[in-house]
Amino acid sequence: MQTMIEVEGLTKVFTLHNQGGIQLPVFSGIDFRARQRECTVLFGESGSGKSTLLRSLYANYLPTSGSIRVFHRGEMVELTGAPSQTLLDIRRETIGYVSQFLRVIPRVSTLDVVAQPLRERGVDQDRAHQCAGELLERLHIPERLWSLPPGTFSGGEQQRVNIARGFIVDYPILLLDEPTASLDQRNASVVVELIREARQRGSAIVGIFHDADVREAVADHIFEIDPTQKSESRAAS
Amino acid sequence: MSTQPLLQVREITKLYAANKGCADVSFDLYPGEVLGIVGESGSGKSTLLSCLSARLAPDSGSIHYHNRAGESLDLYSLSESRQRQLQRTEWGIVHQHARDGLRMGVSGGANIGERLMATGERHYGNLRGTAEQWMSDVELDIDRIDDKPTTYSGGMQQRLQIARNLVTHPRLVFMDEPTGGLDVSVQARLLDLLRRLVTELNLAVVIVTHDLAVARLLAQRLIVMRRGEVVETGLTDQVLDDPQHAYTQLLVSSVLTP
Numbered sequence: 366m367q368t369m370i371e372v373e374g375l376t377k378v379f380t381l382h383n384q385g386g387i388q389l390p391v392f393s394g395i396d397f398r399a400r401q402r403e404c405t406v407l408f409g410e411s412g413s414g415k416s417t418l419l420r421s422l423y424a425n426y427l428p429t430s431g432s433i434r435v436f437h438r439g440e441m442v443e444l445t446g447a448p449s450q451t452l453l454d455i456r457r458e459t460i461g462y463v464s465q466f467l468r469v470i471p472r473v474s475t476l477d478v479v480a481q482p483l484r485e486r487g488v489d490q491d492r493a494h495q496c497a498g499e500l501l502e503r504l505h506i507p508e509r510l511w512s513l514p515p516g517t518f519s520g521g522e523q524q525r526v527n528i529a530r531g532f533i534v535d536y537p538i539l540l541l542d543e544p545t546a547s548l549d550q551r552n553a554s555v556v557v558e559l560i561r562e563a564r565q566r567g568s569a570i571v572g573i574f575h576d577a578d579v580r581e582a583v584a585d586h587i588f589e590i591d592p593t594q595k596s597e598s599r600a601a602s
Numbered sequence: 603m604s605t606q607p608l609l610q611v612r613e614i615t616k617l618y619a620a621n622k623g624c625a626d627v628s629f630d631l632y633p634g635e636v637l638g639i640v641g642e643s644g645s646g647k648s649t650l651l652s653c654l655s656a657r658l659a660p661d662s663g664s665i666h667y668h669n670r671a672g673e674s675l676d677l678y679s680l681s682e683s684r685q686r687q688l689q690r691t692e693w694g695i696v697h698q699h700a701r702d703g704l705r706m707g708v709s710g711g712a713n714i715g716e717r718l719m720a721t722g723e724r725h726y727g728n729l730r731g732t733a734e735q736w737m738s739d740v741e742l743d744i745d746r747i748d749d750k751p752t753t754y755s756g757g758m759q760q761r762l763q764i765a766r767n768l769v770t771h772p773r774l775v776f777m778d779e780p781t782g783g784l785d786v787s788v789q790a791r792l793l794d795l796l797r798r799l800v801t802e803l804n805l806a807v808v809i810v811t812h813d814l815a816v817a818r819l820l821a822q823r824l825i826v827m828r829r830g831e832v833v834e835t836g837l838t839d840q841v842l843d844d845p846q847h848a849y850t851q852l853l854v855s856s857v858l859t860p
Contacts, residue, residue, distance in 0.1 A: 382848030383855065424837060426844040449823045449837055450632055470797070470819060471790035484801070 367436060369538050369569035370422060372397035375431035377417055391417045392590060395431070397598070399538070404560060404570040404583045406601070409590035415573045418590065419540050422571065423462045424452045435459060435538060457485055462540045463531035467523040469516040475501070476511045479529045486534065493533075500529035503555055521547045532559050539563055541572035545579050557582045606668050608633050608774055608806050609654070614663035616653050621829040624650040627663070629825065629835070633773065636800060636807040638821030638838060640814060640853070646830040647810040648778055654808060655695055655776040656685040667692075670773065690720050694767030694775035698782050700759035704751050704766065710737065711747040713766050721770050736765040740795060757788035761795065768799060777809040781816055793819055814857055818842055826850045 375395040381387045391414040399405050407415040420426040422433060424444050433444040437459045442451065456462075461482070470478070479501060480493035488496075501511060504525040510518070515526045528544050541560070545553040553576065560583045564570055574580040584601035607630035617623040624646035631637055639647045652658035654665060656677050665677040670692060677685065689695060697703040704713055714736050715729040723729060730747075737744050740761040751759050760780065767775060780796065781789045797820060800807055811817050817824060817838060824841045826834040826849065834847040845851045 379844075380846075382851050420843070425839050427836070427840060427846060449835075450635075452837055453822055470794070472794040473797075 366400040366402060368398055368400050368441075369436045370397070370399040370571065371432075371434045371441065372418075372422075373432045375418070375421065375433065376429045377414065377421065377426065378429045395590070397588060399569045399571050401537075401569050402564055402567050403585045404564055404572065405586040405588055405598075406580050406584040407571065407573050407590060408580075408587050413590045415590055416542055419462075419542050419571065419573060422538075423456070423460060423540055425462075457482075459536060460538045460540065461531050461534055461536035463528055463542065463544050465524070465543050465546055467515060467527040467530075469514065469523070471514060471516065473514055474512050475506065475515045475518075475526055478515060478526060479533055482530060482534045496533055497529065500533055501526070503559075504529055505552060505555070521549070521552070524548060525552060528556060528559070532563065535563070535566055535568070537568060539568050539570045539572075541570065541574075543573050543575060545574060545576050553579055605633055607631060608635075608668050609808075610664075610666040610668075610674075611654065612664045612666075614650065614653050614660045614665065616649055616658060616660040617830065618649075621831075622646075623830050624653070624827070625830045627825075627832055631774075631806055631808065633806055634804045635823065636805075636809065636821045638817040638824045639808065639810045639827060640812060640817050640824055641827035642812060642853070644829075645827040647812075647827055649830075650827070651776055651778055651808065651810050655693065656680075656689065657695075667774075690717060691770055692773050694770075694772040696760075696763055696767055696775060696777040696780050698779040700751070700756070700763045703763040704759060706750065706752050709748045709750055710742070710754070710762055713751060713762060714769050717766055717770050732769060736769050737762075739799075740765045741791070755788075757784050757792065760784065760792060764792075764795070764799075768803065771803065772805070774806045774808075777807060779811055779813075780809065781811070781813065789816075796820060814842060814854065826853070 373396055376393040377391040379389040379391065407418060409415055417426055421428050428445055434441040435444060435455060437455050476494055476497050479497035483493040483496060506522060506525055515523050524547055545556050548556065557579055560570060586598055587601050588598045609631040612628050614627045615625045617625060627650055639650060641647050653660045659678055667675045667677055669675055695703065711730060711733040714733040718729055718732060733747060734744050737747055742758060742761055751762055754762060781792055784792065793816065799805065809820055821838045824836065824838045825832055826841060828849045834841055834845065834850045841850060842854055845854050
């Protein structure tokens with residue numbers, strides 16, 4: 366199976382310059398791999414750095430040291446120190462990221478918010494809207510809401526809009542930060558289905574799931590982050 | 603990916619005094635890319651923008667622009683008339699104060715048509731038709747086409763300025779605080795409009811703003827300036843979510859979120 370993400374010796378320390386230069390170490394020396402057609406769940410206590418690792422994989426956080434390489438357009442590409450153009454291309458083509466919270470843009474309709482990643486890849490508006498509609502329907506967002514900006518939606522609805530946006534492109538790598546956090550059972554199981562379908566298509570999935578049922582339903586591997594000792598990977602039971 | 607950069611900026615310096623102006627700025631800008639320049643007032647953002655758009659000769663450094671014809675032009679070795687021609691045809695310049703970018707003595711329609719006439723269009727019907735089209739594209743009431751911009755509100759003037767700039771289908775647009783001084787509701791409308799136009803027309807944009815929310819919404823990449831120097835660069839969300847430099851950390855942590 367193709368290795369899609371390869372992390373070596375990853376260390377992250379936050380330096381707060383305006384608080385007397387205090388240093389907050391998050392984790393150090395992490396080695397991690399994610400392969401095609403597998404779902405890896407990041408596991409660890411609150412504050413152990415799961416989200417920080419996930420954000421680093423998306424080049425949203427800058428590693429303090431170490432290497433992150435991803436399989437992009439047929440070769441392994443180093444994220445750290447890559448030019449912005451390369452990073453933007455990787456995000457457009459290779460890596461999708463679903464955060465916990467939707468960043469709402471005033472005046473932009475739900476359908477457009479969801480369709481945007483497809484539009485950025487050059488898909489025409491009708492086709493992109495059709496795909497967006499199908500996903501919104503699966504995630505039980507009523508059609509009468511599609512033309513409205515999601516700013517006034519409930520937390521759970523906004524999260525489902527965010528999930529639809531993340532799954533609209535068949536990304537080779539998909540990063541999920543608690544996608545089911547504020548969802549009811551019915552919608553959580555739709556997300557589980559979506560994850561399984563993405564894995565079936567060949568995506569490498571790395572996610573954080575607090576909900577034990579969801580975690581058991583999707584995990585092939587558990588990667589436990591232990592900030593004090595060596596982090597390790599094991600097969601899901 | 604393999605395309606040529608539109609703009610190649612190398613070690614641009616323009617100093618009025620120590621730390622006043624901009625020093626040693628280098629970057630590449632690619633077609634379709636939106637680059638934000640952020641920093642507090644007096645950090646040199648607008649000076650840099652003037653240098654980039656051939657309105658202020660730098661003390662040192664070079665700027666190369668890759669034009670439609672595929673030539674690489676050294677901006678400050680061009681004659682003034684060729685610089686002006688670039689500004690009128692391949693570029694747009696959106697000023698913070700719409701009055702600086704509009705002709706206040708002629709109608710809204712004429713403001714849009716003027717740029718087209720400068721590029722050779724003479725047919726009145728075409729000029730009027732295009733002006734009407736652009737008025738509606740920037741959400742201005744077509745009935746106001748014969749009114750002078752002095753009778754427009756601030757938000758309308760700003761949208762007219764944008765239409766005037768985009769009518770010649772520029773490839774590169776420079777914007778100096780385009781939403782500064784506008785009501786929040788008007789700002790949201792303008793931002794949405796800019797976002798749509800940037801995507802539809804595949805514009806490259808250099809936008810100066812002190813508003814980090816505006817930068818996050820429009821720019822893919824950021825340059826953070828302080829006292830004339832670039833202190834940090836990177837993807838917009840990376841710079842705002844994991845700022846490395848003390849000044850950027852201060853800037854990000856000082857923003858009020860309602």
